[in-house]
Amino acid sequence: MPASSTPRVALLCSVLLPGLGQVYNRESKKGLIIFACAVGLGVLGSWFSGFNQFAMLLALVLLWLSAATDAYQMAKNAGQPAEFYYRKTFVVTMLLLVGPLALPLLWESTNFSRTGRWLWTIIVVSVALLFIATPYLLKGIVV
Secondary structure: OOOOOOHHHHHHHHHHHHOHHHOOOOOHHHHHHHHHHHHHHHHHHHHHHHHHHHHHHHHHHHHHHHHHHHHHHHHHHHOOOOHHHHOOOHHHHHHHHHHHHHHHHHHOOOOOOOOHHHHHHHHHHHHHHHHHHHHHHHHHHHH
């Protein structure tokens, strides 16, 4: 992290563009992943319609907010992740809010067993796929 890295500048960068605060904090890989996910959610949000569109755009907003929070916290903690990131309650909350986007956090946390990580991964991916497929399945049932 640059010597002049300040939490406020990192927060402002991330508010302007998701992932830019991470790049400012010299976490380029994380920043690029966040940016790519934000672009993907934006594209999906414009491609889908109805409730799926709302869900994609809500996930984008939550990703953006969590990226801004992460950039601020990382700058504030001199590059060390805040302890609460890996607590079970925070990880599960993020899994429920942003679904598969929180899987890297799950797999980096030492508070989950290997079996627990796999179970949460299967549950989250299954729910996300079901969520995406539901309108198409209902279209075939309701004529």
